[in-house]
Amino acid sequence: xxxxxxxxxxxxxxxxxxxxxxxxxxxxxxxxxxxxxxxxxxxxxxxxxxxxxxxxxxxxxxxxxxxxxxxxxxxxxxxxxxxxxxxxxxxxxxxxxxxxxxxxxxxxxxx
Amino acid sequence: xxxxxxxxxxxxxxxxxxxxxxxxxxxxxxxxxxxxxxxxxxxxxxxxxxxxxxxxxxxxxxxxxxxxxxxxxxxxxxxxxxxxxxxxxxxxxxxxxxxxxxxxxxxxxxxxxxxxxxxxxxxx
Numbered sequence: 302x303x304x305x306x307x308x309x310x311x312x313x314x315x316x317x318x319x320x321x322x323x324x325x326x327x328x329x330x331x332x333x334x335x336x337x338x339x340x341x342x343x344x345x346x347x348x349x350x351x352x353x354x355x356x357x358x359x360x361x362x363x364x365x366x367x368x369x370x371x372x373x374x375x376x377x378x379x380x381x382x383x384x385x386x387x388x389x390x391x392x393x394x395x396x397x398x399x400x401x402x403x404x405x406x407x408x409x410x411x412x
Numbered sequence: 413x414x415x416x417x418x419x420x421x422x423x424x425x426x427x428x429x430x431x432x433x434x435x436x437x438x439x440x441x442x443x444x445x446x447x448x449x450x451x452x453x454x455x456x457x458x459x460x461x462x463x464x465x466x467x468x469x470x471x472x473x474x475x476x477x478x479x480x481x482x483x484x485x486x487x488x489x490x491x492x493x494x495x496x497x498x499x500x501x502x503x504x505x506x507x508x509x510x511x512x513x514x515x516x517x518x519x520x521x522x523x524x525x526x527x528x529x530x531x532x533x534x535x536x
Contacts, residue, residue: 303456335520339457346416346507346526347457353516358524390457394520401447401459401521408500 304403306328308317311382312410321407323391329402330403331372334358334394338367341388341406350389351376378409388412416508420446421530428498429535434491434508435528437493442466442486445511447523448493450504461493462511463468464489482488498534505529 306324313319323336330336338351349358351367354374364385366377374393378385391404420432432448447462461482470482481494483485491508503524507530517524 335517335522337517337520337522339523340413341457344528346528347509348526349521349522349524352522353519356516358516392457392522398474399471401462403459404459406456 303397303405304377304402305345305393307389307391307404307407309405310408310410311412313385314412315381319381320378321389321391321409323376323404324361325372325374325393327372327394328397329372329395330369331333332396334396336367336369336375337392338365338393338401339390340385341390342369343388345404347390361391368379373401381411385409404405414510416510416525416527418506418508418527418530421488421506421532423535424498425523425536426499426528426534429494429496430498430532432493432495432506432530432532434493435509436489436491436508439482439510439519439525441489445521446484446491447509447511448482448491448506449509449526449530450502450506451529452501452504460506463491469530495532500534503532505531 306403336352339347341347342351395402415437417435448460457474479497
C-alpha cells in the first residue's frame with residue numbers, strides 16, 4: 302500500500318488527452334510538499350518529467366503538464382504518442398514517516 | 413553528460429550481505445545529495461536511503477535501518493550501499509539517483525538523474 306495513491310492503469314488513443322491522479326494526505330501533499338512526476342520505461346532509468354508540481358525540466362515536451370491542489374496532484378498528457386507508453390510515478394515527502402514517498406505507479410497504454 | 417552506473421548486484425542467501433556501488437560522471441559529484449531507490453518485482457518505486465554531500469547526514473527508510481549503510485567517496489565519484497542481514501523482501505532492482513537541492517527541487521527534494529539499476533535477489 303503506497304502512501305500516495307495512483308490509478309493502476311490509464312489508456313488513450315494517439316492524439317488524445319489523459320490524466321493521472323496522485324492522492325496523498327495532510328502529512329505529505331496536503332502539508333505543502335511539492336509533487337514530482339517520473340516517466341519510467343521498464344529496463345531503463347526513470348526520467349524526471351515534472352518537478353515542483355508544474356515545472357518541466359529542459360527537454361520535456363510541452364505535452365506534459367502538472368498541477369497540485371489540496372492533498373492531490375495530477376499529471377496531464379495531451380496529444381498522446383506511442384512513445385508515451387510507460388509507467389508514471391508521483392513523488393513527494395511525508396513529514397510523519399520522515400521519508401520520500403512514491404505513488405504506486407500508473408501504467409499508461411496507448412491504444 | 414550525467415551518468416550513473418550501478419554494480420554489485422547478484423544472488424545472495426537470506427542473512428547474507430552485498431555491497432552495491434554507483435559510479436558517477438558528468439557532474440561534480442561532491443556537490444550533490446545522493447539516494448538509493450529500489451523497485452521490487454512487479455512493485456512500485458521505494459526510496460531506501462540518502463546521504464549528504466560530505467557524508468555528515470544519512471537517512472534510511474525504516475525497513476532497512478540497522479541493516480543497510482550508505483556511504484560515498486567523493487574523490488572517486490562513487491556511492492555505496494552496504495546491505496547486511498538481507499531478507500527475501502529486499503529483492504529488487506536498486507538504482508542510485510541524484511538529488512538536486514536547488515532550483516525547482518529546493519523545497520522538496522526530487523531525483524533528476526537515475527541509473528538503470530542493479531538486481532539484487534535474496535533467495536535460498
